[in-house]
Amino acid sequence: MSTPPETGSGSKPSMAKKAFGKVDLDGHNLPPSPAPSSPSNGRRRYALATELVYTDSKDQYGASSIPIYQSATFKQSAATGGGEYDYTRSGNPTRTHLERHMAKIMNATRALAVGSGMGALDVITRLLRPGDEVVTGDDLYGGTNRLLTYLATNQGIVVHHVDTTDVERVKEVISEKTAMVLLETPTNPLIKIVDLPSIARQAHELNPKALVIVDNTMLSPMLCNPLELGADIVYESGTKYLSGHHDIMAGIIACNDPAIGDKMYFTINSTGCGLSPNDSFLLMRGVKTLAIRMEKQQANAQAIAEFLESHGFRVRYPGLKSHPQYDLHWSIARGAGAVLSFETGDAALSERIVEAARLFGISVSFGCVNSLISMPCQMSHASIDAKTRAERQMPEDLIRLCVGIEDVNDLIDDLQRALVQAGAVTLTIDGFHANNATQSSSGSASS
Numbered sequence: 001m002s003t004p005p006e007t008g009s010g011s012k013p014s015m016a017k018k019a020f021g022k023v024d025l026d027g028h029n030l031p032p033s034p035a036p037s038s039p040s041n042g043r044r045r046y047a048l049a050t051e052l053v054y055t056d057s058k059d060q061y062g063a064s065s066i067p068i069y070q071s072a073t074f075k076q077s078a079a080t081g082g083g084e085y086d087y088t089r090s091g092n093p094t095r096t097h098l099e100r101h102m103a104k105i106m107n108a109t110r111a112l113a114v115g116s117g118m119g120a121l122d123v124i125t126r127l128l129r130p131g132d133e134v135v136t137g138d139d140l141y142g143g144t145n146r147l148l149t150y151l152a153t154n155q156g157i158v159v160h161h162v163d164t165t166d167v168e169r170v171k172e173v174i175s176e177k178t179a180m181v182l183l184e185t186p187t188n189p190l191i192k193i194v195d196l197p198s199i200a201r202q203a204h205e206l207n208p209k210a211l212v213i214v215d216n217t218m219l220s221p222m223l224c225n226p227l228e229l230g231a232d233i234v235y236e237s238g239t240k241y242l243s244g245h246h247d248i249m250a251g252i253i254a255c256n257d258p259a260i261g262d263k264m265y266f267t268i269n270s271t272g273c274g275l276s277p278n279d280s281f282l283l284m285r286g287v288k289t290l291a292i293r294m295e296k297q298q299a300n301a302q303a304i305a306e307f308l309e310s311h312g313f314r315v316r317y318p319g320l321k322s323h324p325q326y327d328l329h330w331s332i333a334r335g336a337g338a339v340l341s342f343e344t345g346d347a348a349l350s351e352r353i354v355e356a357a358r359l360f361g362i363s364v365s366f367g368c369v370n371s372l373i374s375m376p377c378q379m380s381h382a383s384i385d386a387k388t389r390a391e392r393q394m395p396e397d398l399i400r401l402c403v404g405i406e407d408v409n410d411l412i413d414d415l416q417r418a419l420v421q422a423g424a425v426t427l428t429i430d431g432f433h434a435n436n437a438t439q440s441s442s443g444s445a446s447s
């Protein structure tokens with residue numbers, strides 16, 4: 001791992017240094033550090049559903065919802081500064097409120113809010129230096145794969161893509177050059193489960209300097225706390241479950257090491273990727289309903305997964321006992337989430353199903369109140385070239401469903417109608433029968 005950028009002997013102590021007492025690596029003022037995650041003010045910790053809605057921050061007027069401080073600058077009382085904030089790129093009260101709330105929810109001492117999930121990964125990977133190695137999965141969100149490919153091509157980072165469901169294989173590629181082990185679970189879109197605690201433990205044993213990074217977008221803090229399972233940094237696309245309405249782009253990063261937190265804050269202030277006040281407000285509002293949304297989305301997803309499985313489809317969903325890593329998933333997560341994928345045996349048939357659905361909108365993304373349907377190879381993962389997709393055994397006929405909060409019977413009816421219309425199942429007097437093309441060829445979600 002790299003060391004922090006040098007402050008440089010020639011760097012001038014800024015006036016703001018006096019104002020805040022605490023400066024970043026560039027001599028600029030740091031906004032106040034977020035409050036520790038476990039409430040340090042003596043109150044007991046409530047259940048997560050309660051903590052999501054509860055905030056104990058004291059607004060000057062007692063506003064029960066954090067105001068949007070829609071201001072780029074903040075007036076100072078003296079030429080030497082003195083205000084808590086000076087410029088929104090460096091810090092903004094609405095963003096700080098959100099960051100403190102997310103640190104509490106994610107059991108971290110520090111959380112940082114940026115403009116997207118990919119922005120979060122960009123901030124994290126700027127901790128890397130040329131020659132560093134990253135060990136990561138062979139089933140990754142397409143955008144993550146694209147950013148890692150960019151770093152490998154342009155920044156001298158060596159990236160190893162391995163099957164992260166195989167702990168022994170991960171161990172084989174970890175070396176003294178490994179700076180990061182980057183994991184997703186369940187993987188997007190093949191819904192493979194990764195043994196986070198084992199990999200984190202092995203990675204730290206083999207190379208104590210290696211940082212274990214977890215993309216928790218597919219589960220959210222409602223279902224999994226990677227920092228408690230050995231991760232050093234966790235990040236999420238706030239575009240998904242956290243905000244829940246597909247009305248903003250956002251990214252959240254959380255960690256417990258103050259030095260790492262300061263380095264990442266330095267990048268955010270330097271590059272200007274901090275979340276805007278308006279989006280911070282919307283994310284704060286969205287996260288309050290995470291528990292209730294997730295409960296309904298999961299219940300719907302479970303019913304839909306069972307419906308599809310009963311029609312003979314090969315369904316990938318960790319809520320199904322048939323998932324080959326069912327026990328592993330439930331040892332690290334508190335729920336199955338609301339993303340599932342299934343195969344039809346024929347990409348053209350899959351296209352017809354996707355286009356016949358009405359309630360399930362054809363769209364990328366997930367974690368939203370609306371149900372979505374997509375073909376990952378053509379959509380969310382199209383940035384992975386066809387050859388690599390084939391090498392990584394990503395089925396071209398894969399359909400991904402991202403289940404929302406609608407009435408489950410309406411969703412099942414919609415899917416059933418789409419399957420019939422596309423010719424995937426036949427309706428007879430005895431009920432629905434899957435046509436041959438829909439039958440699972442291998443029957444195992446991890447093969």
Ligand SMILES: Cc1ncc(COP(=O)(O)O)c(C=O)c1O
Pocket residue numbers: 116117118119141143144184188215217218236237238239240249250251
């Ligand atoms: C698992 C996962 N991680 C990260 C991202 C990136 O998030 P964003 O779209 O907010 O940049 C996405 C989707 O975009 C995702 O599916």
Ligand SMILES: N[C@@H](CCSC[C@H](N)C(=O)O)C(=O)O
Pocket residue numbers: 141143188363364365366379380381383
């Ligand atoms: N055109 C976008 C695709 C975004 S995919 C969003 C989400 N992570 C998903 O899995 O659906 C791009 O190129 O990034």
